[in-house]
Amino acid sequence: xxxxxxxxxxxxxxxxxxxxxxxxxxxxxxxxxxxxxxxxxxxxxxxxxxxxxxxxxxxxxxxxxxxxxxxxxxxxxxxxxxxxxxxxxxxxxxxxxxxxxxxxxxxxxxxxxxxxxxxxxxxxxxxxxxxxxxxxxxxxxxxxxxxxxxxxxxxxxxxxxxxxxxxxxxxxxxxxxxxxxxxxxxxxxxxxxxxxxxxxxxxxxxxxxxxxxxxxxxxxxxxxxxxxxxxxxxxxxxxxxxxxxxxxxxxxxxxxxxxxxxxxxxxxxxxxxxxxxxxxxxxxxxxxxxxxxxxxxxxxxxxxxxxxxxxxxxxxxxxxxxxxxxxxxxxxxxxxxxxxxxxxxxxxxxxxxxxxxxxxxxxxxxxxxxxxxxxxxxxxxxxxxxxxxxxxxxxxxxxxxxxxxxxxxxxxxxxxxxxxxxxxxxxxxxxxxxxxxxxxxxxxxxxxxxxxxxxxxxxxxxxxxxxxxxxxxxxxxxxxxxxxxxxxxxxxxxxxxxxxxxxxxxxxxxxxxxxxxxxxxxxxxxxxxxxxxxxxxxxxxxxxxxxxxxxxxxxxxxxxxxxxxxxxxxxxxxx
Ligand code: GAP
Numbered sequence: 379x380x381x382x383x384x385x386x387x388x389x390x391x392x393x394x395x396x397x398x399x400x401x402x403x404x405x406x407x408x409x410x411x412x413x414x415x416x417x418x419x420x421x422x423x424x425x426x427x428x429x430x431x432x433x434x435x436x437x438x439x440x441x442x443x444x445x446x447x448x449x450x451x452x453x454x455x456x457x458x459x460x461x462x463x464x465x466x467x468x469x470x471x472x473x474x475x476x477x478x479x480x481x482x483x484x485x486x487x488x489x490x491x492x493x494x495x496x497x498x499x500x501x502x503x504x505x506x507x508x509x510x511x512x513x514x515x516x517x518x519x520x521x522x523x524x525x526x527x528x529x530x531x532x533x534x535x536x537x538x539x540x541x542x543x544x545x546x547x548x549x550x551x552x553x554x555x556x557x558x559x560x561x562x563x564x565x566x567x568x569x570x571x572x573x574x575x576x577x578x579x580x581x582x583x584x585x586x587x588x589x590x591x592x593x594x595x596x597x598x599x600x601x602x603x604x605x606x607x608x609x610x611x612x613x614x615x616x617x618x619x620x621x622x623x624x625x626x627x628x629x630x631x632x633x634x635x636x637x638x639x640x641x642x643x644x645x646x647x648x649x650x651x652x653x654x655x656x657x658x659x660x661x662x663x664x665x666x667x668x669x670x671x672x673x674x675x676x677x678x679x680x681x682x683x684x685x686x687x688x689x690x691x692x693x694x695x696x697x698x699x700x701x702x703x704x705x706x707x708x709x710x711x712x713x714x715x716x717x718x719x720x721x722x723x724x725x726x727x728x729x730x731x732x733x734x735x736x737x738x739x740x741x742x743x744x745x746x747x748x749x750x751x752x753x754x755x756x757x758x759x760x761x762x763x764x765x766x767x768x769x770x771x772x773x774x775x776x777x778x779x780x781x782x783x784x785x786x787x788x789x790x791x792x793x794x795x796x797x798x799x800x801x802x803x804x805x806x807x808x809x810x811x812x813x814x815x816x817x818x819x820x821x822x823x824x825x826x827x828x829x830x831x832x833x834x835x836x837x838x839x840x841x842x843x844x845x846x847x848x849x850x851x852x853x854x855x856x857x858x859x860x861x862x863x864x865x866x867x868x869x870x871x872x873x874x875x876x877x878x879x880x881x882x883x884x885x886x887x888x889x890x891x892x893x894x895x896x897x898x899x900x901x902x903x904x905x906x907x908x909x910x911x912x913x914x915x916x917x918x919x920x921x922x923x924x925x926x927x928x929x930x931x932x933x934x935x936x937x938x939x940x941x942x943x944x945x946x947x948x949x950x951x952x953x
Pocket of ligand 1 (some may be wrong): 436582584585617624626627628630631632722725726727728762794809811812813814815816
């Protein structure tokens with residue numbers, strides 16, 4: 379990881395934000411190459427998820443929205459992490475991220491000092507493995523000194539064994555406060571008064587704007603369920619412990635799709651049955667009789683195919699299917715796509731089947747209908763007998779009652795069925811939600827490799843090569859004249875450079891030996907290099923005239939190619 383962080387700074391991929399002022403924790407800037415890499419990743423997502431599909435449209439919403447959105451979505455009340463403070467250093471920890479520790483805990487019920495001053499606060503300290511009890515007592519003394527005692531004498535010492543606890547500061551053993559929820563949303567004030575009434579939030583996810591604008595998109599885009607709305611944009615979370623470089627940042631970018639589908643009841647009414655999912659199910663092309671489970675699996679397979687297309691094959695991905703206990707109360711399923719990072723296998727993207735929770739919440743809180751009308755559903759239910767309708771109502775009632783507090787009231791369930799039979803419903807949603815910064819980090823980390831080369835004098839040198847997939851590489855082609863002091867070579871090279879730069883990002887370089895120039899491009903992951911030499915100028919006859927050397931980064935192989943064939947050859951590889 380250290381090598382990657384250092385390369386990112388040295389070659390201009392990622393810098394610490396505000397570095398000249400000492401930096402700001404959890405914020406990162408992308409330098410020239412990082413900005414290109416990120417833009418390429420953004421483009422690949424946009425293309426795969428929207429441009430190449432007929433059933434997904436984009437949205438570009440504001441970062442600050444009406445605060446009621448975050449009340450409706452549940453973020454105001456529940457978007458928090460548990461947080462604990464060290465009783466001695468006051469350092470803040472995310473309670474569930476503190477490492478598990480076992481050992482002997484020293485507890486004191488209070489302390490007094492030579493002046494007769496007493497403090498009755500108690501403190502516990504976990505004795506670090508292999509350390510003498512004095513080291514724990516020293517931390518205890520520190521605690522009481524901070525409470526105004528000079529030379530505190532510890533009182534009522536007791537010891538106990540603990541196992542696998544997260545209740546102590548791993549750095550000094552001091553007790554941590556009980557976990558308290560800490561809301562992760564950054565807030566600000568809109569307008570000049572800056573009162574509580576003007577409080578607004580920086581969005582912690584891009585998804586909610588999609589739900590809030592759902593009706594406008596339906597009314598203006600002529601899309602019909604099933605269809606999706608995608609968005610790429612900044613999100614902000616005041617993470618308790620930002621860490622692992624850009625992996626957990628406080629400002630980051632998300633690429634989210636909300637794909638709206640018909641409720642399974644509608645599919646059943648129209649097609650008689652919902653297509654069941656199985657390991658061998660064909661997920662290649664969406665079918666009209668798919669219910670939420672097939673759509674969910676379909677999007678998992680689409681996302682895996684996307685990652686493969688930019689060089690992250692299944693060999694570097696893993697999947698965590700959330701258990702019932704882990705799932706949010708409204709979610710039907712959620713799978714985390716994990717990736718091999720240098721610090722472990724961690725989440726890259728979550729794909730959740732969220733039912734109709736989000737739109738229903740916004741419908742309730744805004745008082746505006748977010749239902750769609752489905753002519754086919756209306757027709758299908760019109761053909762149902764009274765018994766069939768009563769059976770569906772019964773099934774829905776028992777389903778909702780079983781959910782307890784999270785379920786609909788009987789009256790709301792009856793209303794839901796009534797609206798459904800008339801062809802109106804709130805669509806359900808499948809949400810593939812990916813982090814752009816995490817993806818950039820994964821791509822850089824997985825591309826990182828080192829090769830050792832021996833020169834003609836037998837000296838060994840280690841070179842870094844970033845083996846980016848050509849689609850995401852920040853620079854696609856390095857274009858070099860063999861010699862910089864031959865005007866005709868330079869002019870021809872400029873011609874080739876001008877031809878290519880309209881279609882892909884190229885880098886013109888004439889300084890240093892060709893080998894050095896290759897190495898510089900290898901280090902930033904440029905997949906192809908072109909050298910224009912005397913053969914290009916026709917010195918060895920017409921056959922080689924107007925051909926250039928095309929050098930491939932990963933195996934160093936070289937071939938001659940006609941300038942006129944360059945675009946046709948390179949474009950399909952880099953786009
Ligand atoms: N709308 C659903 C949602 O926001 P999430 O799992 O909280 O779900 C989705 O976030 C993705 O956003 C994550 O899989 C991750 O890639 C990215 N992400 C979340 N928090 C992040 C952070 N603090 N820093 C960088 N990326 C983050």
